[in-house]
Amino acid sequence: MKSLIAILEERISEAMRKAIGLADCPAMVMVSKNPAFGDYQANGVMAAAKQAKTNPRKLAEQVVETLEIEDLCEKPEVAGPGFINLRLKPAFLGNRLLGMFADDRRLGIDPAPRPQTVVVDYSGPNIAKEMHVGHLRSTIIGDTIARLLEFEGHTVIRQNHIGDWGTQFGKVILALWHICMAENLHKNEKSYYDIDLIKDFPDNQNLTAYFDQIIKRHQEDWLADSKDIKGDGELYFHPFLKEFSQRSETLWPALLKAYQYVNLLDESFKGMNRTIETRVKDGNNQFIYNTIPYESLTRHITVMLQHGGKDNKQERKAWEEVKKLTLDECNKIYKKLSIQLTDEHVRGESFYADKLAGVVEALKARGLAVESEGAMCVFPEGFVNKEGTPLPFIIQKSDGAYLYATTDLAALRYRIQDLKADRIIYVTDARQSLHFKMLFAVARAAGWADERIVLEHVTFGTMLGEDGRPFKTREGGTVKLKDLLEEAVEKARTVVEEKNAELGAEQKERIAAAVGIGAVKYADYSNNRDSDYIFSFAKMLAMDGNTAPYMQYACARIRSIERKAAGKGVDIERDLAGIEQLALGDPAEVDLAKKLIQYDQAIEAAAEQHRPNHLTSYLYDLAQAFSRFYNACPVLQAEADRRPTRLLLCDLTARVIGHGLGDLLGIESPPQM
RNA sequence: GUCCCCGUAGCGCAAUGGAUAGCGCGUUGGCCUCCGGAGCCAAAGGUUAGAGGUUCGAGUCCUCUCGGGGACGCCA
Known part of the structure; x- marks a missing residue:
């Protein structure tokens, strides 16, 4: 329609x-x-x-x-x-409802007349790190934007721009190597890569001595892991990597710990003048052995990874395994959150690695990129810094390395040229808004995005704890997404237990998951995304007010009517099958009907401005209209001439809420709760 | 210093430039022999931080001030 x-x-x-x-x-x-x-x-x-x-x-x-x-x-x-x-007119209203009723898939809502190809970039976790609350908003807001646009009939291409190529990769590889050595050569040293040991060290002198031990051990292990030539890793590291994927469950927590350990070493060794031996290829393609500062070792490994080739196979393999391991962990969370991202949507930094030089060259050729203080920069028009001088968009560091600005440009170009995007939507927090403004300006100036291409940065505020300060654990650390979701489900479980103890264990578990996860998502969606918002389990799990449990309850209550029908001698299918016109009489019926036919408007408002709170607030209004109707108008006991209309109103309300929650927001509504 | 976001009822939050600024919590009062009371109805509660301006019309747009948060050259 x-x-x-x-x-x-x-x-x-x-x-x-x-x-x-x-x-x-x-x-x-x-x-x-x-x-x-x-x-x-x-x-x-x-x-x-x-x-x-x-x-x-x-x-x-x-x-x-x-x-x-x-x-x-x-x-x-x-x-x-x-x-x-x-x-x-009531007759027209009735016909609109019948039109919605007859359309199982789209509830009578026409797709957009001019569909576009829209790239939505969201989530963007980092390799070798756990997803934390900082990823939550991008992940779920991006997901509903994609769902909304897809429902409107656009071709949506989801892109998960994961951090899988930066300088941190040397650290990740080294972390793996430490795990390997701990297993093979130091089985009896319980705390081989225990960071707490370093953190809690009482005095500097002993700490320095301890660090010297670490380097010594590191150097010896490196030499020990050699079969044909020094440092080839054939004895331990290669076999370790080979069997890596079979052990992913146990290796994930070890990797997280070891990664932190390497990070801490990197930090700590700055200015300590310690060195370590390593190998590089010389001009004749022969290995030579040099000592380098210990703290630059991870960078050295990163360079080897980025060079690729035969000699750096172990780095490459380690990287691939860690990437897979991380994505498996992310996918578990996506699944739990009903996020429509899978491995096929992953286009991380590494995907663009071989396109970066071309980006810089192209910008140089156009005269846009110029050298400044040793770095390659673009100075897009209209951006000035604190001194009033032009603000640089740095695309290549003075040491030749590329940055996320370069990667983002390469990605933008790829999305327009290869993915044929008419529109690109970036969902990241508001702190990056200057970066994206400059990115867009450079892309326009370079002619990569002409004025018909829509570039949008969809921002959102910070998640705050109940004390009004950034959301942290009691100890001040970042909250892991996994833990947060588990806690939500746990809290939902006690609520379900209280309210409906007689349900089966498995069913209770499903309801707890739907309510807990739904509460977290819905609370986020129902706020204006620009504002910071206070994360409160108590508020989001409340049974009244604009919350997921309230909406889910509304749905369950309607389905409960349908379940009871047979027992009361009402045949819903027969009542609804022959329905040709509606008998909208009671004001509560008319109000509910009017609300129902506004569903398309709510979707449009939410999709156009990327503001899911327009949709949640519509759904809440609808649920309230239903409650009034439900209170005022008996359904199963209604006279035969009014009952079909009421059954249809029930059915449509349940379908609209189910569609809005399920299809557009990715929130399950269990039939019973 | 420049730029961006926020400031709305006691609290938490809404409001494509449209009429009398809404909703929830909390407070006060009312409704039920009834399909799930996790409900419904009503009352009280506001100078939309402040001052100017644009407009037929401003919480919304523009300028300034105050308060909170954030960004601003080789991190992402």
């Missing part, structure tokens, strides 16, 4: 054209906020009258005169300075 707003817009706009003679007369139709003003209102007359220099009220009356709309509405009324108020 064509959107009702669009129909009204067309009719009134046409009448305005006739009345006023202007070519472009937007009627500006919207749902009335106040029922006293009818169901829909047109606000366009005032602006048009201004333009045509006539009296707005008179013009409105003229428009109403010529307006042909009797098939939809009662006689329109002119109110205030020139509003046109419209009240739907």
Whole structure:
């Protein structure tokens, strides 16, 4: 069905054209906020009258005169300075409902007339790190944006821009190597890579001595892991990597620990002047052995990884295994959260690694990239720093390395040229807004994104704890997403136990998962994403108010009516099968019906501005309208001539809420709770 | 210093430039022999941080001030 707003817009706009003679007369139709003003209102007359220099009220009356709309509405009324108020005819309202009812898949909502190809970039976890609360908002907001646009009929390409290539990779590989050595050569040293041991060291002198031991051990292990030539890793590291994937479950926590250990060593060794021997290829392709500062070892390994080739196979293999391991962990969380991201959507930094030189070259060739203080920079127009001098967008560091700016440019180019994006949406927190502004400016200047391509940075605020400060553990650490979700489910479990103890264990578990996870997501979605928001289990799990459990309950209650029908001698299928017109009589029925046909508007508002709170607030209004109806109008006990209408209202309400929660927000609504 | 976001009822939050600024919690009062009371109805509670401006119309747009958060050359 064509959107009702669009129909009204067309009719009134046409009448305005006739009345006023202007070519472009937007009627500006919207749902009335106040029922006293009818169901829909047109606000366009005032602006048009201004333009045509006539009296707005008179013009409105003229428009109403010529307006042909009797098939939809009662006689329109002119109110205030020139509003046109419209009240739907019950017969038309009934037909709209029947149209929704008949369409299982789309509830009578037409897809967008001009579908676009939209890339949505969201989530973006980092390799060898656990997802934490900082990833939550990007992941779930991005996911619903993708779902909304897809439902509207656009071709959505999800992109998970994971951090899998930066300088941290040397650290990750080294971490793996430490795990390997701990297993093979230091089985009896319990705390080989225990960071707490370092953190808690009482005095500096002993700490230095301890670090010297670490280096000594490191050097000896490296030499020990040699078969054909020094440092080839053939004895231990290669076999370790070979069997790595079979052991992923146990290796994940070890990797996280070892990674932190390497990080801490890197930090700690700065300025200590310690060195370690390592190998590199010389000009004749022969290995030579050099000592390098210990703290630059991880960078050295990163370089080997990035060189690739035969000699650096162990680095490559280690990287692949860690990447796989991390993605497996992310996928578990995505699954738990009903996030529609899988490995096929992964296009991480490594994917663009071989395109970075080309990006810099192209920008140089266009004269956009210039050298400044040793680094290669673009100075997009309109950006100045604190001194008022042009602000650089650095695309290559003075040591030749590329940065995320370079990667983002390569990604943007790929998305437009290869993925054929008409529109790219980046979902990251607000702190990166300057970066994206500059990124877009450079892409425009380079001609990679012409003015038809829409580039959007969708931002969101910070998640705060109940104390109003950034969300942290009691000890001040970052909260792991896994733990947060587990706690939510745990809390939901006790609620389910309290309310419905007689359900089966397995069913209770499913409900707890749906309610707990749903609560976390819904709480985020129902807030305006620009504001910081206070994360509170108590609030999000509350049974009243605009929360997931309330919405899920509303759904369950309707399905409960359907379950009870047979017992009361009501055959729902038969009642609904022959329905040709509705008997909307009670005000509560009419209000609910009017709310139901506004579903398309809620989706449009949420999709257009990427604001899921428009959808949640609609769903909540709908649930409230249903509650009023439910209170006022018996369904199963209703007289035979009114019952089919009421059953249909029940069914449609359940379907709309189920669709909004399930298909668009990715929140399950269990049939019973 | 420049730029970005936020400031709305006691608290937590809404509000595509539209009419009388909404919702929840909390507070006060009312409703039920009834399909799941995890409900419904109502009341009280506001100078939308402040001052100007644009507009037929401003919580929303512009300028300034105050308060909170964030970003600003080789991290992502």
